[in-house]
Amino acid sequence: MKFTLKIWRQKGPADNGRFVTYQAQDISPNMSFLEMLDVVNQQLTLKGEEPVAFEYDCREGICGSCSLVIDGIPHGPDRGITVCQLYMRRFTDGATITIEPWRAKAFPIIKDLVVDRRALDRIMQAGGYISVNTGGAVDGNVLLIGKDQAETAMDAASCIGCGACVAACKNASAMLFVAAKVSHLASLPQGEPERTKRAKAMVAAMDREGFGSCGNQYECEAVCPKSVSVRFIAMLNREFLKATIAEPMPQAERQPGPDTESH
């Protein structure tokens, strides 16, 4: 098979960037999309041209590294997979394929198709955890968790943090990403004590990072490689609303006591 590739090339954050056209020859239909790019890069290297930078690692759809917009769709035309799980037999021989990076204000471009997604880590640091120390945990069967409840938590927890939801959203919203973590922990009894604090802190961090707000277009769900459902966005909205109206007492009015910890 052969293809015409229009690939976004950008030297660094300060560069303007542009599409450059490459020809991919002798491509086997059994190649994965990323293996096809490997071949193109090997040829470029031997010709003395700098290869195209793009991210990958596990190449089996779980690490969340790969992040290409193919013909306008994050992770390409198929549903429920990452781009490393996309194979060339899916394309028509001779087709022109456009390849772009994730585009969002909160994901500045590092080089070519590689973007900086640390904003997602910072949202997690704002509250995407249960603050328990190592050691001293009670036996795992002390708190019973119904199978359905555990499955719901797992559905939400399967998010791989790739950021395709942001790339697909015209507002570049990270709602599905935040919703997945808030819903995962809100579905489990262990997440209960910090439930309200978590929803507020993670939403505030999302806003701070420059992600947009949700427009209910559901493009995020359509491109999510793990098919995380937009129902979790409804759950996040519920959690957030409860958190804002159920605040027991504004933090500032609380008297610092001897047991108040300060970091």
Added chain:
Amino acid sequence: MIQLNSRVPAGPLETKWDRHRFSEKLVSPTNKRSVSIIVVGSGLAGASAASTLGQLGYQVECFCFHDSPRRAHSIAAQGGINAAKNYQDDGDSIERLFYDTIKGGDFRSREANVYRLAQVSTQIIDQCVALGVPFAREYGGQLANRSFGGVQVSRTFYSRGQTGQQLLLGAYSALSWQIERGQVMMHPRTEMLDLIVIDGHARGIVVRDLVTGEVRSHIAEAVVLATGGYSNIYFLSTNASGSNVTATYRAWKQGAAFANPCFTQIHPTAIPPSEDYQAKLTLMSESLRNDGRLWVPKQPGDTRSPEQIPATERDYFLERRYPRFGNLAPRDVASRAVKHICDEGCGVGFGGHGVYLDLSDAIEEQGLEVIRERYGNVFDMYQRITGEDAYKAPMRIYPAPHYTMGGLWVDYNLMSTVPGLFVIGEANFADHGANRLGASSLMQGLADGYFILPYTIGHYLATTKSLPISRDHPDVRAAMEQVTMRTSRLLGGTRKRTAASFHRALGRIMWNACGMTRHRAGLKHALQTIPPLRHEFWRDVAVLGSGDTFNQELEYAGRVADFLEFAELLCYDALHREESCGAHFREEHQTPDGEPLRDDAQFAHVAAWEYVPNGLPVLHKEPLVFEFVKPAMRSYQ
């Protein structure tokens, strides 16, 4: 000259760890604030260690080459995590998990370490549940278990087929909390390129910022390596593209002994390599062997499609060779049998590297719907990758490098032969002996990181006086200069050949000489062919661009360069071990019907190799003494 002192506490096995913990010195809470620790790697071992050390009050700096700590390759582990909870009341116990692990490792691991691993396994589950890991549950709300890897009890905890992901996200969330608290400083996209050793103690690392290309040093009171395994030395493996040996290999060159490098696990059920461009091998759930039958055509070179070959002309080779275990023979045994039958010319598919894994009998007996429910996602994955429908024709599988039991030598405290350098997770040689059981790698990574290292490192810090070191220290500057020089050498090749093509060539040498079976002549031949390849690499490698930008080819070439050196050490170790044990099968040492022959009289030891500048590596032996179990022959016939 290095000395191997395992520091295993004396006395009864059951109380070694408790007594040892009590005898360890502690660092006072106020002193912890002024102690800094470097953790390299953010997988299960690294993230759990960094977060726990941060929680204890140390100043932790954590490094990973990924864009986020959540992407470490632990994320890809599918099956599950073992723990001796005995929730099923099916006869499991700490003793049984201990024994299974020792036997599974073919009696080439340390009793005291393995016993401790079994002991802390139960705490791991509790800790993960507390962190919000969504383990599978029964309808009544209790934790669910499944059986795994040929043991007789159900002790494996799981989160669908994504257990590694969920455990890693749990550790990552704990890490995120400590980052927020300011206890851990995270450095993503930062690769360790050398270890800084001053006055015989590990005191820091040299790193390269992968975005800006800046080479920097980081100084600390202790360094922890949690940098995973080296299966990518074979080029094609189930590991992620970035997995590499650089950190542990660099540490070896700074004086840390490397133990049992030839113990590499080859997993039997991966999708076979198809064509030359292929970048990785994808694992298929081992559970398929519960319902599938492995076969090849009896006639070598038979090109008929599988459904045209009648049952009488098929060789169900595992059932034939191992009537008692059949298709459920352990990983190492099954992998070797597949290789053997393909070497005889009976293999199917591209290059004859494949055997059929056939579920048609199971579909006939149990119905399509049952099989679809059980393995639907695996069948989908197979179809996506190969374009073939596994419901209609049998799948093809072939073994793939998967995990490395070998690693840097560590004592009972998980400290290497360089004081102050600790090694955890797959990066150390510790607990799996010559063969790892399924669902045990996640257990070991978290045991080391959450529950063992945080104790043992405290003793070292409390008993070692570390003088302040400035970044201008001559040893620090020398290490930085080494790294900078290497980078410019990598950029200075004639650009005739890509790093990937050298990596592929090395992979072929290693797979043939030091893969599923090894023999003296093959290993010697490999030792002769690796140095010229390495020479050619440094002369001709094509790395474009510059060292002071984001440059993936440069990163990759540096890792390949280390594989090209480390490969020799692997071959030396395989050559020295004149026996067949676990994953290491020497063709000279087998029974007339092809079963491995272990030699306890001569080889019941850990082979720990010392780096000698400009010379051959020197072997040191740590004898393995079995006080509590009696080594027995593994037989699956």
